[in-house]
Amino acid sequence: MFTSSQMLDKMNAHIEALRFTRSPKGLYAPVEYVLSMGGKRIRPVLMLMAYNLYKEDVARIYGPATGVEVYHNYTLLHDDLMDNADKRRGKATVHKVWDDNTAILSGDAMLVLAYQFISDCPTEHLKEVLDLFSQTALEICEGQQMDMEFEHRDDVLANEYIEMIRLKTAVLLAASLKIGAILGGASASDAEYLYQFGIRIGVAFQLQDDLLDVYGDTAVFGKNIGGDILCNKKTYMLIKVLEHANEAQRGELKKWIAAETFKADEKIKAVTLLYDEIGVRTVCENLMQQYYTSAMENLSAVNVAAELKTELIDLTKSLMHRKL
Template sequence: MYTSPQLLEQINNYISALSYTHSPQSLYAPVDYVLSLGGKRVRPVLMLMAYNLYKENVAEVLLPAIGLETYHNFTLLHDDLMDKADMRRGKPTVHKVWDDNTAILSGDAMLVLAYRFISDCSPVYLKEVLDTFTQAALEVCEGQQFDMDFEQRNNVTEQEYIDMIRLKTSVLLAAGLKMGAILGDASAEDTQYLYDFGVHIGIAFQLKDDLLDVYGDPSVFGKNLGGDILSNKKTYLLIKALENADEKQATELTSWLEKEDFDPQEKIKAVTELYNQIGVRLVCESKMREFYTKGLENLSLISVAEENKRELRALAEHLMYREM
């Protein structure tokens, strides 16, 4: 069994060795830039861990794992353009370093490159691996669209929100785990359990992100705190706050959402204060733990020795209790 840092190292070594130096550089330099920004590489690590439950030679399935990471970075590139985000992982985004058209076209090329990597697997599993990836890739687009649609709405329900983050975040983690299981020749039951584990952990992971944006430690959290509050993002915290607020709290919260002119720090402070009064931090933490627990249940049902699941369990735990 490989440990998480060993798998990460294999992934990062492969990505560093990729050469995007061919012509036209105006197309490939941004691809190289985005992939070099780093990150936790959670999707390929999960895929390799799932595979490693059944087979040892993880180097043989490194390319589909790199494909998953390439796809994920493509979504960040296009999402940052759509969200007009200036920074990503402490560096200016592609449309800031280059321009909008470069971000569109380099992103398109990355999506094709992702398919190229993912197709590079044993022909026995190719169709199933491809179908799993394609389904997730389409659902991620749906999730991003729901997320953008929600910006225009103040009546997003908890269920709609959970569905959206399932599509936008979870299904790709789940698809990675499923791809690892397929390539590892796991049983249909194990494959499904691994997929479900990914869905549940993914939702918990996104709820943790919502929490960190408000309650994270600014010295370790990668972004500035309160970004979601400033952009009125329909997070779980905001949705539950709107749902559970009393009349006075609702009026105050709504007035902050509608205010066009405000001091950013003042808005963050006031909305956080309202969240604290309404008590949504605990509500969110409890929902997060609910999904985390479901994920661990899925993991426990997989028919491999318990001690072999320790890396997956440790990674899930790390994602839940991280401070960044």
């Protein structure tokens, strides 16, 4: 068994060694730039760890593992363009270094490259893996569209938000685990348990991100808190605070949502105070814990020796215990 940090080192080394030799270079330079930014590589690491529950030769699936990482970075490249973001992981985004058209086209190339990498697996598993990956890619588009539509709605329901983050965030974690299990020769039931584990961890992880954006320690979280509040992002907590607020509280909240000019620190402080008064932090923490507990139940049901699951459990705990 390899540790998660060993898996990360393996994936980093493999991705750093990739060379895109086709031309024109202007198409592939942004791809290399995006992949050079690093990141946690959670998705390929999860794929390798799921495979490692059944087999030791993890190098055999570097291709598919690279595929999910290239695909994930493709979604980030296009997200940055859609959001007109200036920075990603502390570096200028592709559309800022090059231009919008380059970001679109190089992103499209990354999607094709992702499929090429994903396809680098045994023939007997190829259709199942490609079907799962294609379904996942489509679901992520659906989640992104829902997120975009939420920006223009003031009636988003909590269950709609959970479905959006399931699609936008959780399904790729789940698919990474399931593909690793399939390639490792897992039973259909084990592969599905690992998929459901990934879904639930993905939702819990995003709920924690929502919490951290309001209540996190900037030094620990790595970015300024209150960003979601400033842009009126439809997070689970905003949806629940609108649901549970009394008339006066709802009026105060809507005043801040509608305000076109304001001091950032004043808005963050006022909205956070409403969150505290209404108690949505606890509501969000409770739901996050429910998803985490359900995730661990699914992992527990995977039919391999308990000691083989220790690394996955430890990685999950480290992801879910970022400081508030």
